Amino acid sequence: MPQNKLLLPKILINSVPKSGTNLLTQIIKGIPKIYQGPYFGSGHENKVLNLKQGEMVISHIGYDSLFSKELQSRSIKQVFIYRDLRDVAVSMVYFINDKLHDHPLYTVFQKRLLNFEDQLNAVILGIDLIGKEKVNKWGLKNRYPGIHEEFHMIYEWRKDPTVCSLCYEDLINNESRDKVILKIIDYLWEDLNGLGIEKCDVLNLMKNNIDPEKSFTFRQGKAGSWREEFTETNKRNFKKTTGDFLIDLGYEVNNDW
Structure with missing residues (x-):
């Protein structure tokens, strides 16, 4: 993977609590050079907006249309996961x-x-x-x-077309997992040519980083x-x-x- 951090996205992992947050985090941390920043609770949206290239943070933020526009204006990619x-x-x-x-x-x-x-x-x-x-x-x-x-406003993010929304049940299903991870890759990069790496290689790196035993909440x-x-x-x-x-x-x- 090239060292140029300008090619790395700024990523907000937003989730309904107990919906596979740590699983999704492990998958995205499988991307080389992506590093994890702090957790930001509700009320700290301004800190989320200061993400750096290659940084990934986690939160459980309820839907807000103005916040969504701020994320877009700063080229921050939100990957959102929810569950039954x-x-x-x-x-x-x-x-x-x-x-x-x-x-x-x-x-x-x-x-x-x-x-x-x-x-x-x-x-x-x-x-x-x-x-x-x-x-x-x-x-x-x-x-x-x-x-x-407590949580219903977080689920509203799934209706936002600028967000990559994922269903936890699809992510843990062996038959659909690859498709979901490819959806994330396509969302994070419109074109992988500049990265000098094949999409299937990124998929395998992300998928192979899954380790439930390392999750405190699992x-x-x-x-x-x-x-x-x-x-x-x-x-x-x-x-x-x-x-x-x-x-x-x-x-x-x-x-x-």
Whole structure:
């Protein structure tokens, strides 16, 4: 790969949490000379705009049309990944219990809601915080709003034509993974001739950099694992709070699931 960094893109990896962020990061870091910058949380969009050539950063930023235009004006490429919100909800419960102990719901799960069904309901429906639960670094003083309310604006990026939107389920499918990675390559470079490298070689470099064992947040990564965890009550509550969201995303054709 040539050393000329002017040929390297500036990349924002934006994602719905628990949707394969680390998998996508590993894939893009397989591109020679791409280096990873800091994670930027919501509210730090201005820092994202200062990306350098060859730099890649990660965030979970909700859709904003003005921010989208700023990214375009600075030639920053956004690769966005999302996942079935039901699997995101299940993964969040496990992640909070096992690793994310500073999340406001961790204390709720440890002290008040001790079984998985109730914990999943809290993630789906939201829950009022009481007592010491209100003292947290996340800034939630009274209530956790529920996962659809918390994340639905991030999903809106999939409608932005300037963004390379990826479905997590396609990325972990052996039959579709190469096609998805080629989509990323075509998005990052209109023409690979200036790089002096074949597209198939870039594909292999990106694909061969995948290593789930190096991911702190990786648990199972399966698609559709919600079916093993959702009770009928969880299903009713999810449908009540999300409406036709899954249909709009293409995960269901109706609400009879």
